[in-house]
């Protein structure tokens with residue numbers, strides 16, 4: 001396991017008008033499963049390649065367990081990078097692909113063969129040893145790519161959009177497998193994804209990159225409960241942003257005097273709350289409750305989306321289909337925003 005620290009890491013490609021990676025500082029804890037999350041072109045792959053040693057930073061440092069690795073070539077970093085396109089050797093069998101790294105390290109033949117057998121079993125690749133990559137499904141190819149990386153027992157495993165080419169069911173299966181592997185191997189894992197749901201489902205910490213900058217590094221629930229700013233909240237699906245004035249523990253806005261939680265950040269002037277945290281209540285008078293008119297109702301299967309307005313301010317709620325069963329557009333309802341689900345962003 002390796003603790004990875006990025007210190008003011010910056011990469012500017014020649015001719016670009018802004019750095020692809022801009023002054024990123026972060027500590028990726030030893031043994032963690034961390035997602036590097038961001039939309040396309042936010043700099044995720046560039047960070048991964050610099051950590052793997054395939055690209056040199058323009059400035060800043062990369063430390064493994066407190067020591068700079070900038071002068072170490074990729075093969076000396078004990079970090080293995082698995083690409084989205086698997087990049088298996090097409091002319092080698094599955095077993096040869098998996099054993100390739102150990103062969104390069106000149107390990108004895110019987111050691112390679114037992115390590116390969118062990119990985120084939122762990123990755124549920126039994127019976128496929130003699131196949132060539134083009135005789136495998138996409139999911140099987142991804143398993144072979146993971147096996148080829150993990151057989152080297154790297155201290156750091158880097159995965160670039162590992163499951164993006166797989167269909168939804170296979171994706172969920174591979175995500176489960178990755179979590180199992182993380183629990184089984186003493187490896188720090190850092191994976192790149194543009195999919196916020198995948199990051200939340202898999203990672204124990206998420207680093208969000210937007211335009212090459214690190215916007216927030218937090219636990220998955222931290223991004224929902226405590227987004228640092230509006231762009232972070234929006235990336236995580238927040239819809240409700242209400243302008244107003246903060247006065248101590250109260251937010252004065254179109255909904256009235258809304259009581260804030262004690263930990264609401266100082267300096268925030270926009271109230272945000274998740275649609276799923278809006279409560280429908282039967283009576284007026286509760287804390288942070290106010291009337292609203294239903295503008296539209298959309299059945300989504302396991303939830304129902306309500307578009308609401310109160311004092312001409314639109315907001316969204318997600319409620320259970322059961323509690324929405326008797327509702328109609330145009331109807332007035334009482335809603336409640338419990339203080340603990342509220343947050344302020346700048």
Ligand SMILES: Nc1ncnc2c1ncn2[C@@H]1O[C@H](COP(=O)(O)OP(=O)(O)OP(=O)(O)O)[C@@H](O)[C@H]1O
Nearest residue numbers: 013014020038039040041042043044045046047194
């Ligand atoms: N070799 C290169 N030369 C010049 N510019 C590059 C190079 N590689 C990447 N870039 C640019 O750097 C920026 C970040 O690219 P990067 O591939 O790191 O983003 P990403 O977040 O991984 O995107 P994606 O999810 O689309 O793969 C982009 O604007 C891209 O065009």
